[in-house]
Amino acid sequence: MANRLKPLPHAVWQAEQARIVLAAARRVDWRRMSPKEQVNYLFSVQGPLPVIDAHFGEDSALAEFYRHCAHEKTGEQRDRCAALLRGLAAKRSTLLWRPELAPALAAVADFQRHGCRELADWQPRSRNPFRQLESLVRHLFDQYGDVPAWIINSWTAGRLFDGLNIADLTVHLGRGGALRTFHRLPVKLTRKVEHHLRLAPAGYTFLQALRYAQLAARGLPEWLGPVLDSRLGRRLERDDEFWLRVVEFFAAAPMVDPYQLGPVCDWIHRKRSVGIGDEPAQPGFSLKGRSMQSVLEQTAKWHRQLAKEAHRQPDNEPAHGTTWEPLPVQDFTGGSKCKVRITQLLSYWDLIDEGRALRHCVASYLGACQRGRSGIFSLTLDGSRALTLEVQANRTVVQARGLLNRRLNEEELGWVQRWAADNRLLIPKHLFG
Template sequence: MNSPSDQKVFSTSLFGRGQPRPRPWYMANRNKPISAQALQTEQAVAALSRHLSWHKWPPARQLDYLFTPGIGPELYARVAATDALAQLHQHCVAGRTVAERTRTKAFLLALAERRSVLLTRPEMAAALGTLGRFYPYRLRPLADWIPKTKNARTQLASLVRHLFDQYGDVPAWVIDAWGAPAADHCGVEMARLTLHLGRGQSLRTFDGLPAPLTKRLEHGLRQAPAGCTYLEAYRYAQLEARAALDWWGVVLESRLGRALGPDDEFWLGVLDLFQATPLADPWQFGPVCDYLDFRRHVGTPAEPAQPGFSLRGRHLATVLTQTARWHQQLTQAQRSAGMLGVPLHTAWPGLPVPDFASSDEEGRVRITQLRTFGQLLAEGRALHHCVASYVQSCQKGRCGIFSLTFDGTRAITLEVNAQRIVVQARGRHNRPMAADERHWVARWLDAAQLVLSKYV
């Protein structure tokens, strides 16, 4: 039997120029038919190999390419993960059944006919995926929707209202949250809530709420401003019922702005105490809550936790004095270690958030994550606040503590939660940020892709 090299020589000598040549041994299956799916994938890959930019394709062609079976690996190899096409594939194609992909493609094709900018914006892909999921439940035809602006977020809100809001009275903060993860809204799936309210149903009858609502709370929730999360709207409703909306920002910057919990009524009682005290400093509300949480849930060897601790019969002046004494004790390293039951050398990995240094040669302005108990103690001692009490939250990955320094001098302590939101920023004696400090924090937010809570 001839070797491959013998075959090559033989075929060359047997056939002259212009004569048909037999296929080499390694191309014996060249004409074997391939499956339709493999053919579609091959054609799509060939299009990319010819360096055709998908941005120049008509929308229908983009969507045909996007929904090509098996195109995912090639797509992600050719375009950045943050590209609009990659994001659309992730949220509208990947992991979906054939029926779901068919419905979603039909929705996107109909949307493309409306000349919407939503298809070209990567940050809108998750919302479009959710729209495709709930598209069968629309109340009006998409063909009747006319985008009146080129602003993507305004278009999205208009489209959601057109499809799912029959009476036009779904609160703006609910519409704004379309497509957001339920984890960002106390477990509430905001798209389902939109459909529920859009059909004229009561908010109180929605089966996915984290806590039951009274009629008064439902009224307050419907009045909450646009841009709220569910938690923020819920706190708005609670404060509206107490005629305490002036305290909304202060409350959201405290532990009441972290999550709903079984102790909510106790913390609202703390707020009532502040409200009832003339000239009470609102900025002390958060520190007092930290102290009271320590008393109720942590405690010390000499004074164990008191879950039933009550403010009944107590004056705010007394509570403020006790809070100040507790803060002072926290600044003393050995006493803090004993109080919190944490060794001084305790360390933790920290959140995956980069530090920051200004672009000058010396790096005069720095924002650095604190990753040891000793660093927390030093920060609290320098700025006279209770950041050391956050050690357990840091250890459990619930938050990260960062220090803003100017020429090595501590200025602001920042708390970042696990959702990459800066939820607290406090200086010496818990003062708020100054304008120059806010400027550098904004630079860091942009570089680290973080979000600053609008109440900080």
């Protein structure tokens, strides 16, 4: 294992650089080739990725297709990918060469042998490459035409591993299988939940569709926004049924702000997994016998404690200087005299400072930032902190909170939308509410 971490010998490094220069010198203008010749050209080269990038050109569509359809593939896998791309080339499909669709086409090639129809019988009816991909997936894998729209949309949105293997699920449902019998579901489904899961809106991720179905089955569809805005909209907890009972606890309480669900869920998670203050963790903690008023008061008290504790560093806490690699999302400035700034926070101290200023528990996202699951961004207006944003690794903005966990206002939403558009980030509808 240690040998893998050693730097390359200088002679090896020089040889690698020479290969890169030679590959760049041999680069040809592949766009002048016919589609079939382009596919043959793609699979005619081999080598490490730096050499391939030099051969095809920086940021080339062919280089991206090579990464997903040829690099580190077995001979059989390369042949399947080549056959699919040749078939698409023969039909003059606009799926070639869209680099963002390369992973999806590689998955189509991997699962094509399990399809219900032949590629030769497919005819694209639109010039739009994303609609062509939807049509191709339905043609190859959807025998009865009833695979849910949100699953098909996951192919075009690049969410093929969205809590489960979307391609595998598509093949299972396309053959007439039931959702609840899919062998890799992270939770068990009742028939009622399965029914609503099939009806989930097209743009939803698997987790969003699951939450939609679980709430619809309980007669609580109006709670979808607050649920997706909480930790329940970002991950499946081990004791998922318990967390759904927390939602029912809120729904049964009169005159309570639904968006207090998020802070309360954070408080409960802390109480069950780590403990609060000098209390040990209480894995069996429940809301039985508790009033909504007492739960909200204890949540607010915990947030006040977090703000005070941010000034000191307990022995078991990570160092304030702890840092991590940023998500590949650019910062943003806008307005006259840079009135608005959106900046990624990249140290534990930054999280603490943000949480102390806006009086929320963003410092608890240290682990998610270190593992690359989330990125935390701070929006300032005229130099003052106004909003904290969480972006997940799938480039979705999942949280936007201001002072004391308030929702974002219209002005802030406008700036967040501009920043998201610049970075091609997805903003779920519940964030607007």
